[in-house]
Amino acid sequence: EKSPIQAHTTHKAQTGATRKTRSMSLCSVRERLRRTPLSDAVVRRIRALGLGRERGGAVRLSDEQLREGRRRELGRMGLIRAAANLDELPRAAEAELALAGRSNVGKSSLLNALVGKRSGGTTTRGLAPVQNRPGVTRSLNFYGSERRGARIVDMPGYGFAFASDGATAQWQAAMREFVVSRGGLLRVLLCVDARQSLRALDREFLLMLDREAGVPCLVVMTKCDLVPTSELARRFAVLEADLAELGLRGLRAGVHMVSSRTTAGVPELRRAIAREMPKGWLRFPRGGTEAAEVGGAEAKAGDAAEEEEVEAGAEPLGRTARRQRAKVAAVARLSQRVAAADAWARRKSRLSEQERSSRGRSRRRRQFGG
Numbered sequence: 248e249k250s251p252i253q254a255h256t257t258h259k260a261q262t263g264a265t266r267k268t269r270s271m272s273l274c275s276v277r278e279r280l281r282r283t284p285l286s287d288a289v290v291r292r293i294r295a296l297g298l299g300r301e302r303g304g305a306v307r308l309s310d311e312q313l314r315e316g317r318r319r320e321l322g323r324m325g326l327i328r329a330a331a332n333l334d335e336l337p338r339a340a341e342a343e344l345a346l347a348g349r350s351n352v353g354k355s356s357l358l359n360a361l362v363g364k365r366s367g368g369t370t371t372r373g374l375a376p377v378q379n380r381p382g383v384t385r386s387l388n389f390y391g392s393e394r395r396g397a398r399i400v401d402m403p404g405y406g407f408a409f410a411s412d413g414a415t416a417q418w419q420a421a422m423r424e425f426v427v428s429r430g431g432l433l434r435v436l437l438c439v440d441a442r443q444s445l446r447a448l449d450r451e452f453l454l455m456l457d458r459e460a461g462v463p464c465l466v467v468m469t470k471c472d473l474v475p476t477s478e479l480a481r482r483f484a485v486l487e488a489d490l491a492e493l494g495l496r497g498l499r500a501g502v503h504m505v506s507s508r509t510t511a512g513v514p515e516l517r518r519a520i521a522r523e524m525p526k527g528w529l530r531f532p533r534g535g536t537e538a539a540e541v542g543g544a545e546a547k548a549g550d551a552a553e554e555e556e557v558e559a560g561a562e563p564l565g566r567t568a569r570r571q572r573a574k575v576a577a578v579a580r581l582s583q584r585v586a587a588a589d590a591w592a593r594r595k596s597r598l599s600e601q602e603r604s605s606r607g608r609s610r611r612r613r614q615f616g617g
């Protein structure tokens with residue numbers, strides 16, 4: 248039995264049809280864009296968010312928008328674990344949000360923008376490594392701050408360019424297993440490059456997420472600073488239509504548009520996430536002081552600001568969300584028991600150095616991809 252993703256990969260290899268299908272679908276997208284009417288409401292929304300690439304340079308954001316976009320949410324996030332295989336996953340005791348999408352669509356950059364982390368001038372760099380080359384993230388990277396339950400998982404892009412087909416298929420099988428069996432995974436943010444349309448791998452992933460894993464999903468158009476407003480509005484309409492066609496039960500209404508480079512649209516996305524995740528998962532600073540803007544004294548000021556934060560006004564949770572929370576709580580209880588049992592077992596019999604290294608070898612053998 249092959250997964251739809253594996254079947255797709257094999258089909259590509261056998262028929263060599265990739266180039267042909269790709270150029271055909273490209274034509275049809277152009278044609279569809281031409282025929283899609285321009286929605287005034289969407290154009291207004293793009294302008295209000297400060298998105299779209301306009302002639303003569305980037306759209307300008309107000310100081311207020313910039314400040315809001317650069318806010319450091321979720322406290323001091325750090326890399327908790329880079330899992331190169333499914334044996335290395337951290338315990339699923341927390342509420343997790345995973346970023347998924349094709350390679351190079353800007354997942355890691357969006358993670359940096361969401362947590363308000365940046366180094367240098369842009370938010371596309373910072374906490375999670377970013378490179379202008381597909382397939383940089385090849386492990387499941389878990390980010391979080393110990394003090395809070397928030398976890399963001401940076402997933403490797405499906406179909407990364409420089410791996411062999413075999414390794415890619417292995418990765419995809421592993422990603423499937425991750426989203427299907429991960430107890431604490433509450434939502435997935437599916438990222439689509441604003442200059443591209445929904446591709447076969449996106450569709451397959453979304454269907455698998457919906458039908459097999461049952462994980463609700465938010466869709467985000469990334470790099471919206473690179474597309475002219477009217478084209479962006481049309482691409483937005485085409486994407487919404489394509490998503491509607493898939494008939495996903497767990498799809499959250501309303502595609503989000505962001506630029507991780509300028510942080511435009513990021514505050515709005517954070518608010519949408521706060522509504523989806525358990526209360527307190529994502530908090531907003533109460534006061535007007537901008538800890539993230541303090542520069543050198545950032546870490547200290549950030550901690551002080553954290554103390555004052557209040558919980559975001561999350562909307563009452565629906566039945567599904569309540570069930571998800573109950574599931575998370577159950578997993579947390581279970582993993583506490585497992586941890587206690589583990590600690591007890593460790594005390595009783597310390598593994599010899601030799602045993603430990605032979606374990607390491609068999610673990611490496613089970614590694615997938617990259």
Ligand SMILES: Nc1nc2c(ncn2[C@@H]2O[C@H](COP(=O)(O)OP(=O)(O)O)[C@@H](O)[C@H]2O)c(=O)[nH]1
Nearest residue numbers: 351352353354355356377378379470506507508
């Ligand atoms: N202009 C622009 N470039 C972006 C944006 N987000 C990401 N990029 C660039 O796209 C490339 C891939 O980004 P990355 O976050 O590593 O993508 P990932 O492979 O999906 O994690 C990098 O060169 C980023 O600087 C954005 O919002 N605007």
Ligand SMILES: [Mg+2]
Nearest residue numbers: 354355383384
């Ligand atoms: Mg990445």
